[in-house]
Amino acid sequence: MSGLTLDLWRIGNVYESLDSRDADYEHFAPLFDKSGDLGLHSGLEECLVSGDQAVFNDRVRIAPAWRGLGRVGWLLIDHLLRWVASRAALAATHPYPIDIPISEAIASVESHCGRPVLWEIVSSRRGSTVWKGTGPAASVALKAGQDEGAPITSRETTVAEHMPGHSPLIASGSTRTASWLITPWHDGLSTWDVFHTVRTTHQGTQEARDTAVDLCLAVGDLHRQDWVHGDLEPDHAIHTKTGIQLIDCT
DSSP: OEEEEEETTTOSOHHHHHHHHOGGGGGGGGGBOTTSGGGBOGGGGGGOOSOSEEEEEEEEOOOGGGTTSTTHHHHHHHHHHHHHSTTEEEEEEEEOOOOOOOHHHHHHHHHHHOSSOEEEEEEEETTEEEEEEEOSSOEEEEEEEETTHHHHHHHHHHHHHHSTTOOOOOEEEEOSSEEEEEEEOOOSEEHHHHTHHHHHHSOOHHHHHHHHHHHHHHHHHHHHTTOOOSSOOGGGEEEETTEEEEOSOO
């Protein structure tokens, strides 16, 4: 679980504030609108309590005993947050993304990395979740897709098997409702992370330009091999010591 508290009186552009912290907080963007009270969506005005903060909890797990009760558990969480955070005008939660759904995938990671494996969630969006698994021998990226994310993850597996220069595919698999793949973990900042200083302070422009050139050269090399990325985003290029690694190619 991760959390964020916003002081609604001090934030001029809520969307940029959410975006600059973590892309996962985009779940909460629809709650805001400049036309509403304290910058919150006008449809929320009747349910607001006194306060000047918005409290967000992302990736929240709910105990098994509270599941399947018509979202009573989530309602209790929101009410408890309001009691604990006395200055909260709004408290909102977003569920934890899909758990690692396939025992075969976990076994493959443990076989490659050794045991025990420390799991860290990296991202979750559009039905797909990425974890970093770190063991005594190696670190890997495990991506699992369910529902709408399953076919996307399956395409990435196919690309990883054929694209020249792509991260070697360690293992992959699928079930009726999910698919997964494992690739090596690349240490380095994403293009999005490199541009953080420019976005927030307007400094570091030379580093940002150099990074942009490196990215364009890497994409150009891909195109010269008659391949396209298919989902090129700032988070899908990792700047490592040995060059750029393009990830999530579809």
